[in-house]
Amino acid sequence: MNDVxxxxxxxxxxxxxxxxxxxxxxxxxxxxxxxxxGLPWSDVQCAFGGAWEVAQTxxxxxxxxxxxxxxxxxxxxxxxxxxxxxxAANAIRSGAFETAVAVGMDKHPRGSFKVDPTLMxxxxxxxxxxxxxxxxxxxxxxxxxxxxxxxxxETLAKVAAKNYRNGSRNPNAFxxxxxxxxxxxxxxxxxxxxxxxxFCAPDEGAAALVMCRADIAHRYTDTPIYVRAAEVxxxxxGAYEVNTSWAAIDEDVSPTVYASRAAYEKAGIGPEDVDVIxxxxxxxxxxxxxxxxxGFCADGEQEKLVADGATEIGGxxxxxxxxxxxxxxxxxxxxxxxxxxxxxxxxRGQAGERQVxxxxxxxxxxxxxxxxxxxxxxxxx
Amino acid sequence: MQKPIGDVFTWPDDDPKLIGSRCGDCAAATFPxxxxxxxxxxxxxxxxxxxxxxxxVTWTTQGFPPMVPFAGDATGKSFEPFGVGLVQLEDVVKVxxxxxxxxxxxxxxxxxxxxxxxxxxxxxxxxxxxxFAFAPEEST
Numbered sequence: 001m002n003d004v005x006x007x008x009x010x011x012x013x014x015x016x017x018x019x020x021x022x023x024x025x026x027x028x029x030x031x032x033x034x035x036x037x038g039l040p041w042s043d044v045q046c047a048f049g050g051a052w053e054v055a056q057t058x059x060x061x062x063x064x065x066x067x068x069x070x071x072x073x074x075x076x077x078x079x080x081x082x083x084x085x086x087x088a089a090n091a092i093r094s095g096a097f098e099t100a101v102a103v104g105m106d107k108h109p110r111g112s113f114k115v116d117p118t119l120m121x122x123x124x125x126x127x128x129x130x131x132x133x134x135x136x137x138x139x140x141x142x143x144x145x146x147x148x149x150x151x152x153x154e155t156l157a158k159v160a161a162k163n164y165r166n167g168s169r170n171p172n173a174f175x176x177x178x179x180x181x182x183x184x185x186x187x188x189x190x191x192x193x194x195x196x197x198x199f200c201a202p203d204e205g206a207a208a209l210v211m212c213r214a215d216i217a218h219r220y221t222d223t224p225i226y227v228r229a230a231e232v233x234x235x236x237x238g239a240y241e242v243n244t245s246w247a248a249i250d251e252d253v254s255p256t257v258y259a260s261r262a263a264y265e266k267a268g269i270g271p272e273d274v275d276v277i278x279x280x281x282x283x284x285x286x287x288x289x290x291x292x293x294x295g296f297c298a299d300g301e302q303e304k305l306v307a308d309g310a311t312e313i314g315g316x317x318x319x320x321x322x323x324x325x326x327x328x329x330x331x332x333x334x335x336x337x338x339x340x341x342x343x344x345x346x347x348r349g350q351a352g353e354r355q356v357x358x359x360x361x362x363x364x365x366x367x368x369x370x371x372x373x374x375x376x377x378x379x380x381x
Numbered sequence: 382m383q384k385p386i387g388d389v390f391t392w393p394d395d396d397p398k399l400i401g402s403r404c405g406d407c408a409a410a411t412f413p414x415x416x417x418x419x420x421x422x423x424x425x426x427x428x429x430x431x432x433x434x435x436x437x438v439t440w441t442t443q444g445f446p447p448m449v450p451f452a453g454d455a456t457g458k459s460f461e462p463f464g465v466g467l468v469q470l471e472d473v474v475k476v477x478x479x480x481x482x483x484x485x486x487x488x489x490x491x492x493x494x495x496x497x498x499x500x501x502x503x504x505x506x507x508x509x510x511x512x513f514a515f516a517p518e519e520s521t
Contacts, residue, residue, distance in 0.1 A: 127450045127451060246476050
């Protein structure tokens with residue numbers, strides 16, 4: 001099995017971009033990643049692309065060069081980009097290819113995501129009844145978590161405020177204005193206990209990575225970042241996840257926990273070794289829960305950790321240093337690639353105003369989406 | 382005329398119940414009915430009428446109108462926030478459902494709730510569509 005290195009990253013800003021198409025944004029992101037790697041498109045041997053709002057991503061080749069390579073479309077809802085990365089890494093790991101691109105892009109209409117429950121094997125009545133709403137699942141999960149583990153609404157507001165503040169230091173972010181905890185708590189209640197400013201919003205953007213076999217990475221860069229693990233998991237029997245009308249009496253942990261454990265095991269790295277963290281913050285509560293589900297603290301410790309500033313850029317557990325989904329929004333196909341883009345900048349020491357001090361060595365990224373699909377990715381210098 | 386929102390509860394019935402299914406091999410239960418077992422992968426599922434009473438495992442409120450095909454007022458003009466909960470029905474299965482109560486001050490973790498069949502909306506033919514929801518037992 002070959003080791004895999006990231007040699008280039010590229011990101012089209014996240015936000016709203018008028019008539020610019022998802023494909024144009026995707027092509028920009030790939031071009032930036034290729035320039036960063038010093039690798040021409042003609043040397044890319046395979047590609048994996050993810051998006052929701054386009055039928056396929058491989059029409060990108062008409063903008064990048066019709067080079068005839070295998071270009072595989074990947075879709076795993078909010079775990080799409082992480083799944084593209086896992087596929088690209090495996091393509092190199094297996095020895096089948098020396099170089100690969102992972103790209104994601106999306107251009108979502110405003111508001112919550114479009115819903116046709118039958119496309120997710122759910123009955124029509126589930127949506128007619130008003131239950132086919134991802135945000136209400138997140139409300140139910142954090143509501144119980146707060147009750148069971150003593151987390152306050154103020155902590156949720158602190159998490160959201162931190163992510164807006166980090167976004168204000170990120171020129172590529174959608175939301176670049178700090179928002180106070182008071183304003184966050186006072187914004188409309190969408191799904192108790194989650195208010196409007198505690199949620200991310202669908203938007204537009206693209207991101208891409210160039211990877212190669214680790215033994216040839218030094219041809220392209222002095223600072224290869226190694227993919228130590230990229231694990232994707234779905235629900236186990238007993239988990240209660242997004243978009244489901246029932247759950248088993250016997251409870252099991254979420255797919256994030258399984259993906260996380262598998263990633264640590266593959267990487268031979270533990271949560272105590274991680275220097276910079278990206279977590280799926282669909283809402284502020286999700287970030288709080290995911291801190292524990294990914295092994296960074298015990299359930300309930302978040303209340304004190306967040307109050308002490310542990311998850312700030314200057315803290316011992318910096319989480320979502322680029323503002324996360326809350327400040328960047330979520331173009332589904334690109335979101336997990338944005339996480340990796342930020343980790344690579346941090347591990348290279350190129351994150352500018354957001355740079356975590358002490359030259360971080362290990363980065364960790366997690367995504368979670370419907371109907372209970374999660375991925376964990378571990379990088380190191 | 383009153384009509385059920387879907388084929389998910391016994392109707393018309395003086396004592397309506399949710400219709401789930403149970404695996405004849407491993408006893409896993411689901412709601413609604415499905416043809417294959419989510420635990421043991423078998424195809425030996427049979428219909429099961431679910432208990433009407435349960436406890437509230439967790440809950441939230443739906444404070445904004447869901448997108449179409451939501452059958453209530455998706456424009457928001459007459460939208461009323463509603464409660465949603467996960468209800469454990471004895472030791473059979475947990476069901477995600479609307480709650481008749483949407484005031485956070487009146488919802489408690491672990492509270493006893495009971496199935497209700499309630500009017501939801503009037504369709505284009507003038508029929509009243511009935512849906513299922515769980516009500517706090519105190520409010521009966």
